[in-house]
Amino acid sequence: MGHFEIIIGILNIQTVLLGTSIGLLTYYIYGKLRYKSPPGPWSIPLIGDYKIYSNRQMHREVAALSEKYGPVVQISMGPIKAIILNNLEVVIEAMVKKKADFAGRPTFKSGNLFTEGGKDIALAPYNATWKFQKKVAGKALRYYMQGTHLETMISDVCDCVFDRMSKEKEPFVVTDYVDKLVIHMLFNMCFGRKCDLDSKDVNKLLQIDQDIIEKFGSGFIEDIVPGMTYVYKTKRWKDLERLIEEVTTFLRKELKEHKETFNSSNIRDFTDSLILAREEAENEEREENVAMLSDTYLVQILSDIFFAGLDTTRMTLDWFLSYMVAYPEYQQKCQEEIDDVIGKEESPSASDRPNLCFTEACIMEAMRMGAVAAFGVPHATICDTTVGGYDIPKGTMVLINHWALHNDPTFWKNVDKFDPYRYLTKEGKMDMKPENWLPFSAGRRVCLGEPVARTELLLIASSFLKNFRFKVPPGVTHSIKHRAPAAGTELPELYKVVVEKRNN
Numbered sequence: 001m002g003h004f005e006i007i008i009g010i011l012n013i014q015t016v017l018l019g020t021s022i023g024l025l026t027y028y029i030y031g032k033l034r035y036k037s038p039p040g041p042w043s044i045p046l047i048g049d050y051k052i053y054s055n056r057q058m059h060r061e062v063a064a065l066s067e068k069y070g071p072v073v074q075i076s077m078g079p080i081k082a083i084i085l086n087n088l089e090v091v092i093e094a095m096v097k098k099k100a101d102f103a104g105r106p107t108f109k110s111g112n113l114f115t116e117g118g119k120d121i122a123l124a125p126y127n128a129t130w131k132f133q134k135k136v137a138g139k140a141l142r143y144y145m146q147g148t149h150l151e152t153m154i155s156d157v158c159d160c161v162f163d164r165m166s167k168e169k170e171p172f173v174v175t176d177y178v179d180k181l182v183i184h185m186l187f188n189m190c191f192g193r194k195c196d197l198d199s200k201d202v203n204k205l206l207q208i209d210q211d212i213i214e215k216f217g218s219g220f221i222e223d224i225v226p227g228m229t230y231v232y233k234t235k236r237w238k239d240l241e242r243l244i245e246e247v248t249t250f251l252r253k254e255l256k257e258h259k260e261t262f263n264s265s266n267i268r269d270f271t272d273s274l275i276l277a278r279e280e281a282e283n284e285e286r287e288e289n290v291a292m293l294s295d296t297y298l299v300q301i302l303s304d305i306f307f308a309g310l311d312t313t314r315m316t317l318d319w320f321l322s323y324m325v326a327y328p329e330y331q332q333k334c335q336e337e338i339d340d341v342i343g344k345e346e347s348p349s350a351s352d353r354p355n356l357c358f359t360e361a362c363i364m365e366a367m368r369m370g371a372v373a374a375f376g377v378p379h380a381t382i383c384d385t386t387v388g389g390y391d392i393p394k395g396t397m398v399l400i401n402h403w404a405l406h407n408d409p410t411f412w413k414n415v416d417k418f419d420p421y422r423y424l425t426k427e428g429k430m431d432m433k434p435e436n437w438l439p440f441s442a443g444r445r446v447c448l449g450e451p452v453a454r455t456e457l458l459l460i461a462s463s464f465l466k467n468f469r470f471k472v473p474p475g476v477t478h479s480i481k482h483r484a485p486a487a488g489t490e491l492p493e494l495y496k497v498v499v500e501k502r503n504n
């Protein structure tokens with residue numbers, strides 16, 4: 001080969017390399033231009049939109065931003081990008097129409113600590129273990145709701161708490177009694193313990209739960225700075241580790257005691273139902289199912305049922321009672337309905353539900369106006385996908401802004417008004433559920449406890465109003481003010497009430 005051919009050969013190689021590079025660059029630039037990221041405010045690199053995500057009422061701020069950017073808004077939480085869905089159309093597209101695409105969960109250091117590495121249901125990744133556990137827990141809950149078990153237990157717990165509450169001589173904060181009632185109900189449901197207002201275990205768990213919300217409600221720097229705990233542990237982080245260890249130790253002890261006294265023909269509570277599910281899997285010789293119901297997984301399912309139900313239920317009842325005090329005419333209308341349907345002697349039962357429409361409508365409206373979980377539980381995409389015409393890469397954190405759905409003025413007439421009639425037909429019966437009313441979310445990750453929560457809420461709310469008339473002390477005016485004890489959680493400002501016993 002002469003010099004000429006060699007030069008031509010080199011030129012050819014150079015031409016091919018150059019051509020390939022230009023091709024790849026064009027493909028990359030074209031891809032970038034074609035790739036449509038959701039819009040959002042400018043953010044400081046690595047720090048992100050600190051002003052937005054450090055605001056405990058971020059749901060309100062993002063809903064306002066969506067007026068400028070549209071229903072899909074992107075913000076940066078430190079180095080983590082979050083996509084927030086702010087209207088029904090995009091929520092249904094992501095959670096219902098695209099089914100599994102948005103059914104993952106992001107992984108957080110604090111979440112892993114709470115759940116022994118995602119071994120629960122609520123924070124678990126979208127996989128076969130999650131699916132199986134949700135099925136088992138759903139079956140155990142349904143088992144528990146059969147017959148009159150739930151209503152008898154709620155009636156016993158209400159008697160126990162109301163007995164103490166009726167002894168109050170001075171104006172008092174009713175929230176304290178709501179908290180006690182709900183935690184005792186869950187103790188009974190999960191561990192079969194009768195109501196004992198002086199129980200050390202119950203009071204300690206309630207204190208831990210309140211501490212976790214009040215002290216850690218603004219989130220953890222450790223979730224935003226990966227690897228930080230390997231270098232340095234803050235005092236807050238160490239406190240969290242200690243509280244979680246206390247809770248897990250308690251749950252492990254309960255499971256151990258239940259296993260020692262378990263009798264499959266006498267299922268006492270939710271813990272027994274889970275042990276029964278494991279026995280069934282063992283009898284069917286389904287090794288893979290038995291492994292998914294090891295003690296660690298059972299403890300985590302118990303923790304989910306207990307804590308997912310505790311805060312959401314007690315906070316919803318706080319909102320309900322606060323609105324009942326603010327609107328005495330609605331309180332009275334609920335009481336008339338309750339007296340008519342239940343009678344003066346009986347306790348509310350699940351079969352009364354179809355006839356307690358006005359009371360149920362007041363609960364639904366309290367859930368709309370009071371945001372107990374404004375962003376629900378964060379989702380993550382499990383593949384590259386799209387929503388609202390924007391590209392969303394695999395592994396992106398996605399939040400549903402429930403507050404925005406519940407306060408969308410284009411959907412709700414007089415959006416700021418407490419109006420139970422929104423949910424009722426002209427005849428006073430329950431109407432179709434308004435599409436924008438989604439406190440339990442939708443799609444694959446929909447709240448597991450919705451049926452039990454709605455029944456519990458109605459039974460407890462009716463029991464409160466059946467037994468007591470709630471008022472503010474003479475000379476005091478009650479206007480509802482919102483406070484945000486934790487990110488994405490709003491509660492009414494604490495206020496004092498006086499109660500009059502009814503039906504004596």
Ligand code: HEM
Nearest residue numbers: 121122305308309312316376377440441445447448449453
């Ligand atoms: C007022 C009461 C309640 C409200 C407002 C509520 C709301 C929610 C919401 C918004 C989610 C997140 C759904 C999503 O990821 O899109 C959720 C998940 C969940 N809730 Fe509830 N909840 C309530 C009561 C309960 C109760 C009583 C239980 C248990 C008996 C429960 C168990 C769960 C579980 C296990 C999940 C995780 C589901 C999953 O990841 O697949 N919830 N809830």
